[in-house]
Amino acid sequence: MTKKILCPTDGSDHATQGVHKAVELARLTGAQLTICVVNIAHGAVRGPLISHWTDEEVAKLLSDSEAVAKADGLSEVGTVELVAREPxxxxxxxxxxxxxDHIVMGTGDKRGMTRLVLGSVASDVASQAHCSVTVAR
Structure with missing residues (x-):
């Protein structure tokens, strides 16, 4: 039985589809939902570590996704920022x-370079995660 759901988002339309599906699953199962943003880190070999998004941008991504979840009828939503080189x-x-025990994430129809970069994250998570993964379109 699903008790804890993790839903990564980057604020894109396809990621928001994942949030909608995660909320639906959380409501059906009574599971706890946590939405996360992976802030990609660059640099730091000999220079400073630079995050892709500012603190304000991360806060907006998380609050926007939390608002989507609450609009879909889920009152309790956790949020977290992860900082890493690879999402x-x-x-x-x-x-x-x-x-x-469950990861729900969105993906969309992608072409060219976007597919190589973004589509591979959902694919990698689905093939390597220790738990069930739902990929929403």
Whole structure:
């Protein structure tokens, strides 16, 4: 039985579809939902570690996704920022270390470079996660 759901988002339309599906599953099962943003880290070999998004951008992504979840009827929603160089391993590790038993994430029709970058995250999570993964379109 699903008790804890992790839903990664980047604020895109396809990620928001994942939030809608995660809320639906959480409501059906009574599971706890946590929405996460993976803030990609660049640099730090000999220079500073630079995050892709500012603190304000991360806060907006999380609050927007939390608002979607609440509009869909879920009153309790957790949020977390993960900072990592690669999103898929960060999502998988966080889910494993924190006892999540389901990951719900969105993906969409992608072409060219976008498909290689974004589509591979959902694919990697689905193929490597220790728990069930639902990929929403």
């Amino acid at each position: 898929a391993p960060a999502i998988i590790s966080y889910a494993d270390e924190n006892g999540f």
